[in-house]
Amino acid sequence: MTDRPTLVRRTPWPESASRPLGTPIQPSVVYASPDPDTLDAQYAGTVPGYTYAREGHPNASVLATKIDGLEGATDGLVLGSGMAAVTAVLLGLLQQGDHVLGGDQLYGRSLRLMREDLPRLGIATSVADPTDAAAFAAAIRPETRMILLEVVSNPTLRVADIEGIAALAKTRGILLAIDNTFTTPRGFQPFAAGADIVIHSVTKILAGHSDATLGYVAAVDAGLRKAIYDFAVTTGMTPSPFDCWLAERGLYSFDLRYDRAEENASKLADHLAGLPGVKRVLYPTRHDHPDHNRAKSLLGARGGHMVSFEIEGGRAAANRLTRAAPDIAFAPTLGDIGTTLSHPASSSHRGLSAEARAELGISEGFFRVSVGVEEIGLLCAEFEAAIATSQIEAAR
Numbered sequence: 001m002t003d004r005p006t007l008v009r010r011t012p013w014p015e016s017a018s019r020p021l022g023t024p025i026q027p028s029v030v031y032a033s034p035d036p037d038t039l040d041a042q043y044a045g046t047v048p049g050y051t052y053a054r055e056g057h058p059n060a061s062v063l064a065t066k067i068d069g070l071e072g073a074t075d076g077l078v079l080g081s082g083m084a085a086v087t088a089v090l091l092g093l094l095q096q097g098d099h100v101l102g103g104d105q106l107y108g109r110s111l112r113l114m115r116e117d118l119p120r121l122g123i124a125t126s127v128a129d130p131t132d133a134a135a136f137a138a139a140i141r142p143e144t145r146m147i148l149l150e151v152v153s154n155p156t157l158r159v160a161d162i163e164g165i166a167a168l169a170k171t172r173g174i175l176l177a178i179d180n181t182f183t184t185p186r187g188f189q190p191f192a193a194g195a196d197i198v199i200h201s202v203t204k205i206l207a208g209h210s211d212a213t214l215g216y217v218a219a220v221d222a223g224l225r226k227a228i229y230d231f232a233v234t235t236g237m238t239p240s241p242f243d244c245w246l247a248e249r250g251l252y253s254f255d256l257r258y259d260r261a262e263e264n265a266s267k268l269a270d271h272l273a274g275l276p277g278v279k280r281v282l283y284p285t286r287h288d289h290p291d292h293n294r295a296k297s298l299l300g301a302r303g304g305h306m307v308s309f310e311i312e313g314g315r316a317a318a319n320r321l322t323r324a325a326p327d328i329a330f331a332p333t334l335g336d337i338g339t340t341l342s343h344p345a346s347s348s349h350r351g352l353s354a355e356a357r358a359e360l361g362i363s364e365g366f367f368r369v370s371v372g373v374e375e376i377g378l379l380c381a382e383f384e385a386a387i388a389t390s391q392i393e394a395a396r
């Protein structure tokens, strides 16, 4: 026996009359309660307090509260990824025999979940063109329980008829879930537009630095919230406290980053449209966008931070373009602080046949740009040089 204090017991946290300005990170998996009465009351929800991190932890709560504020939501839930959020909504709320109707250009993994996994579990799914409310009306079945939409589609930036589809969902008593990742709460407010449920991949521009993978979901109805929460906790969709801390830190500058990226995107779109070798540019607030009028009424001046464009010369020119722009990350994500470039035909849409891609307007020369907060002159110059290189060599 020694009289050295045991290493095993926790050393008390130092006292301080002052509080830290920064949010602490709390990685503890478990929380000690004073007695069974208190623990019982915590589980009953009559006394606040955490118990076990899978059920909830302070960094997730702080982050959820911040996104709640942006979306006008109550008691939103942060999950381990955007796909966890999509999955928790679909599997937490739907039952065998239900039908779910989705937009035909949803995020790739959301489409896969609808096409491959839900039918395996006895939940029927189908998709329709969300720019056409009549197509949605025609696709509704007696057992349709939910509609899943994105406001602006990836990567062709088509603008959904949210007004028409929300009215349809309301009269037919169908839940409307909106994945607001692309538009962000600064560009669009789904709850004000009639959504019952809002989903985010926080991984993208909300966190904004490509170093945290997280999702968020909120619902108007408390019963729906509880069903989603219980499913997510049971299936272990827990977010990492460190990722939540990073995302919260990122959110402090979200408004500034979004506004700058959007301003850049609008200017870059106009610049690209004037360059030789560029066949077309897609940006919702441009007059030549196929949904320009709807974009104007739904999004106002908020065209967002995503731009797509198509160059002449197919895959060979596409290869030359990315090689000629090594400082613009050719990386399949969006919402980073810096500009990233994606090529759907070789990544998100490689699983589709060439004909199916052609139908969506996604050729081998099609690129999607997630515009960052760089100085706009630099961005325009880099794209101009890279596109010129892609075309000069094509002509040889």
Ligand SMILES: *Cc1c(COP(=O)(O)O)cnc(C)c1O
Residues within 6 Å of the ligand: 081, 082, 083, 084, 086, 107, 110, 150, 179, 181, 182, 200, 201, 202, 203, 204, 213, 214, 215
């Ligand atoms: C990225 C993304 C998702 C999935 O989010 P993860 O955090 O990557 O799981 C879902 N929906 C949209 C629109 C996305 O862009």
